[in-house]
Amino acid sequence: MRLAKSIVGTLEAEAVQKVLLDDGFLGMGQEVVAFEKDLADYLGHREVEEVVCVSSGTAALHLAIAATCQAGDEVLVPSFTYVASFQAISGAGAVPIACDIRSDNGQIDLYDAEAKLSPKTKVIMPVYYAGDARTREPIFEFAKEYRLRVVEDAAHAFGSFSQKKKVGETGDVTCFSFDGIKNITSGEGGAVVSSDKTILERIRDTRLLGVVRDSEKRGAGKRSWDFDVLHQGYRYHMSNLMAAIGRVQLKRFETEFVKKRQELVRHYHACLGQLTDIEWLTFPDKSIVPHLCVIKCMSGERDRLRKYLSEVDIETGIHYKPNHLLSLYRQPNIHCPKSEQLYRQVLSLPLHPELTETDIETVCNRIVHFYGR
Ligand SMILES: *Cc1c(COP(=O)(O)O)cnc(C)c1O
Secondary structure (H helix, E strand, O other): OOOOOOOOOHHHHHHHHHHHHHHOOOOOOHHHHHHHHHHHHHOOOOOHHHEEEEOOHHHHHHHHHHHHOOOOOEEEEEOOOOHHHHHHHHHOOOEEEEEOEOOOOOOEOHHHHHHOOOOOEEEEOOEOHHHOOOOHHHHHHHHHHOOOEEEEEOOOOOOOEEOOEEEOOEOOEEEEEOOOOOOOOOOOOEEEEEOOHHHHHHHHHHOEOOEOOHHHHHHOOOOOOOOOEOOOOOEOEOOHHHHHHHHHHHHHHHHHHHHHHHHHHHHHHHHHOOOOOEEEOOOOOOOOOOOOEEEEEOOOOHHHHHHHHHHOOOOOEOOOOOHHHOHHHOOOOOOOHHHHHHHHHEEEEOOOOOOOHHHHHHHHHHHHHHHHO
């Protein structure tokens, strides 16, 4: 049984075929603009200009940091995240400051973030671990108090809510990932969402080598020949092929995926709720579209459980190895003890919309059996 999976089928194939055979323009063009419009509508009827589709979630974060930081500026980021968050920050010439997380939900610990503030701190990058964005409000209050920008790594949290608003509906700069196993996929892809016109204009340009206003032209099927460049840019645009997949996925997300992911997590909780050897980092809450289903193994047997499950063909994962333990990001004076403890405890169980309740029961029976020995 697989841990995660792209859920794509004939609808996505037909949409790609249409781009290939009817349109024949595979680069960034009208299909991308249409996807940006669909996303803007989905995110509480934003303006289409407020959504910029790019080639990956990492690209979205990289461009967002490049647009909000100067070289040497510091970014507060939880250590307990995918290395993409850190790479995006350092790639833009800023410095990731690894913050510890709360053991009860895997989200950035604002007390530790406060202790790690410096005159160089410009941005806080929360990561909505496993899709839980309920910590969003205090993070924005913290940012307001210390005059920081908020670049949200919402790679796990597409479709999740905080205080009745979707992640990306309001805020500062929100970044999504549409890679193969995220809540929706466009093959590879991502998006930056903001209402800051300066940031948006800059990111629109920097996704395409910094060529000023090239995005608008390409959206209208044209190109720039006599152009100017103001900023370092990248080839981070989204292609029409990717956008075609993303548009189908967005429709299926609302009708199929949200409900399915939430049901599966509820079922996990129902089947394992009695077990005292585990705690949870994924919660059956209506505001959350769970991206991962993470348990904490409290009796120190995570690796044995993982091995036991793999022997019966149940794939599991470990999200994540804290970034401050990686050679590139190690610093003598940076400590995140709770991240290190969680790293030893966490186990991600299979979660994707093609699993059935019977599959969940199979996994749970194995776990109950393991702890019952
Ligand atoms: C997936 C992910 C990213 C990066 O997204 P890509 O589209 O894979 O580049 C960033 N942060 C987190 C927490 C992720 O899970």
